[in-house]
Amino acid sequence: MTSDARPAPVKDSAPVGFQEHDHQTCVETALASVEARCSTEGLRLTPVRRKVLEMLLQEHRALGAYAILDRLRAEGFGSQPPVAYRALDFLVQNGFVHKIERLNAFVACSHPGQSHSPAFMICRKCDAVAEAQSAPAKGVLGAAARAAGFEIERTVVEAEGLCPDCTEKA
Ligand SMILES: [Zn+2]
Numbered sequence: 001m002t003s004d005a006r007p008a009p010v011k012d013s014a015p016v017g018f019q020e021h022d023h024q025t026c027v028e029t030a031l032a033s034v035e036a037r038c039s040t041e042g043l044r045l046t047p048v049r050r051k052v053l054e055m056l057l058q059e060h061r062a063l064g065a066y067a068i069l070d071r072l073r074a075e076g077f078g079s080q081p082p083v084a085y086r087a088l089d090f091l092v093q094n095g096f097v098h099k100i101e102r103l104n105a106f107v108a109c110s111h112p113g114q115s116h117s118p119a120f121m122i123c124r125k126c127d128a129v130a131e132a133q134s135a136p137a138k139g140v141l142g143a144a145a146r147a148a149g150f151e152i153e154r155t156v157v158e159a160e161g162l163c164p165d166c167t168e169k170a
């Protein structure tokens with residue numbers, strides 16, 4: 001990994017997931033694990049794809065395609081929407097980024113490289129998003145599916161509510 005001389009944008013006010021954590025390490029670890037997977041699987045992590053992933057990793061919050069495009073433009077990556085959409089397609093297809101249907105926006109995966117069914121907790125006040133694992137084949141839905149002879153391949157779990165920060169402020 002090349003170390004970029006520019007300091008990462010520091011946003012003290014930004015929510016860093018639902019728990020206090022070492023966000024710098026969190027971003028670096030996630031980037032490193034994506035880079036490792038790209039090199040073992042021969043995926044091309046182009047500068048623009050990497051930039052989009054980095055933006056999302058910085059946030060722990062869902063960003064819409066237009067917000068991403070704005071930032072890309074500001075960073076000199078061009079302003080054509082396909083630039084952002086193609087990068088997002090690549091990141092979503094490879095499981096590095098998830099789409100939050102509810103918000104029509106994107107978040108970086110919290111554990112890229114593992115195959116998993118994500119369950120999202122979305123704060124309705126600040127748009128912070130935390131990712132948990134769901135087990136679609138278990139629980140009530142799994143039982144209902146088995147009774148119906150249905151095999152679940154994918155579920156989308158998006159819970160809306162208040163994050164700990166916003167609960168405190170309320
Ligand atoms: Zn973090």
Ligand SMILES: [Zn+2]
Pocket residue numbers: 098108109110111112116118131
């Ligand atoms: Zn994930």
Ligand SMILES: [Zn+2]
Pocket residue numbers: 123124125126127128162163164165166167
């Ligand atoms: Zn919140």
